[in-house]
Amino acid sequence: MSGAGGASASGGAGAGPPVAGWIDSDVLEEKSDYSVCGVCFGVMVEPASGCPEGHSFCRGCFVKVLRDQNKCPTCRHPVKDERKLVRNRQLEGMISELKAHCEHAEGGKGKEAAGPSAAKRAKLAPAASMTAETLKKELLHRGLETVGNKAEMEARLEEDRKQGAGCKWKGRVGGLAAHLLECQWVPVKCPNEGCTESPPRKDLAEHEATCGMRKVKCAHCEGQMEHQLLAEHEGSCPRATIECPNEGCCHSRNRGFMNLHLEICEHAEVACPYPGCDARLPCKGLDAHMQTSHPEQSPATLLLRAYSRIASLEAAASERAASRGGVAADVVGV
Numbered sequence: 001m002s003g004a005g006g007a008s009a010s011g012g013a014g015a016g017p018p019v020a021g022w023i024d025s026d027v028l029e030e031k032s033d034y035s036v037c038g039v040c041f042g043v044m045v046e047p048a049s050g051c052p053e054g055h056s057f058c059r060g061c062f063v064k065v066l067r068d069q070n071k072c073p074t075c076r077h078p079v080k081d082e083r084k085l086v087r088n089r090q091l092e093g094m095i096s097e098l099k100a101h102c103e104h105a106e107g108g109k110g111k112e113a114a115g116p117s118a119a120k121r122a123k124l125a126p127a128a129s130m131t132a133e134t135l136k137k138e139l140l141h142r143g144l145e146t147v148g149n150k151a152e153m154e155a156r157l158e159e160d161r162k163q164g165a166g167c168k169w170k171g172r173v174g175g176l177a178a179h180l181l182e183c184q185w186v187p188v189k190c191p192n193e194g195c196t197e198s199p200p201r202k203d204l205a206e207h208e209a210t211c212g213m214r215k216v217k218c219a220h221c222e223g224q225m226e227h228q229l230l231a232e233h234e235g236s237c238p239r240a241t242i243e244c245p246n247e248g249c250c251h252s253r254n255r256g257f258m259n260l261h262l263e264i265c266e267h268a269e270v271a272c273p274y275p276g277c278d279a280r281l282p283c284k285g286l287d288a289h290m291q292t293s294h295p296e297q298s299p300a301t302l303l304l305r306a307y308s309r310i311a312s313l314e315a316a317a318s319e320r321a322a323s324r325g326g327v328a329a330d331v332v333g334v
Helices: 004-008 059-069 089-096 118-122 132-141 150-163 173-180 201-210 227-234 255-264 283-293 299-324
Strands: 047-049 056-058 099-101 170-172 215-217 224-226 241-243 252-254 269-271 280-282
Touching: 047 059, 047 089, 056 059, 089 173, 099 173, 132 150, 170 173, 215 227, 224 227, 241 255, 252 255, 269 283, 280 283, 283 299
Parallel strands: none
Antiparallel strands: 047 056, 099 170, 215 224, 241 252, 269 280
């Protein structure tokens, strides 16, 4: 079938996968012109004919072309009613039996998800140097069996490395769709909202466990957020327990109440109130500093002075009252 010429006349109908279940023709182990759609250049999906010459295309591709120009893409014969397209079951059966490999084999369309390149594989740790547990994990990661003794598993891993990464499935075109539903190399979009990653299906669980967009709870306030924001949140969460920043203080408080503690913390650094003194010291040491460095201004000295002054005022008030024959005032202002 000649379809290449019709593709350019289809008004761009072949841009992108045009039909559901589109299959890249590169997966075919045996090439044949009759199996490839002349519009989308993929393996024909539900081939359909509508012109007298019997030219066939994917039904979905044919319908798109007819909605644009009402002609067969190959012979240009008018085809005015898409409802009259006839499913070519004979051709569909022939295509279904063609040999194919998975599109996610190494070097295929899914090569980005197919694992390390040949150069990187050459640098991988030898299977013989792995522990049995590590060896089993590597085999499972590659979708290989873990049966047999360690030597057998080593040989299986090394053989797989020689063959290259990617899916090893081979079969018929008719079985490809079912295979892709469970293929471990198919990129699967991460279900976490906001994540744009699409790891291979085999790596999805591991990715989800470390995805920065996965939802987690703050252990302090139980608020939900993306994991990538958790560290920043915990650095300011008002319910998180933090230690007093003052050196020597062992008190811990919720961040929201720490300011109240700092106002009375005896380990808080304060400046000496004595004019001209530049000393800075913990609050609890201020009295001792004043008594040692400024005894005339220490709290104890000032308190004694106050008591002495009160006593003097009370004595003077008593003398004046006695001389006047009155009664000393009950309260003496200082």
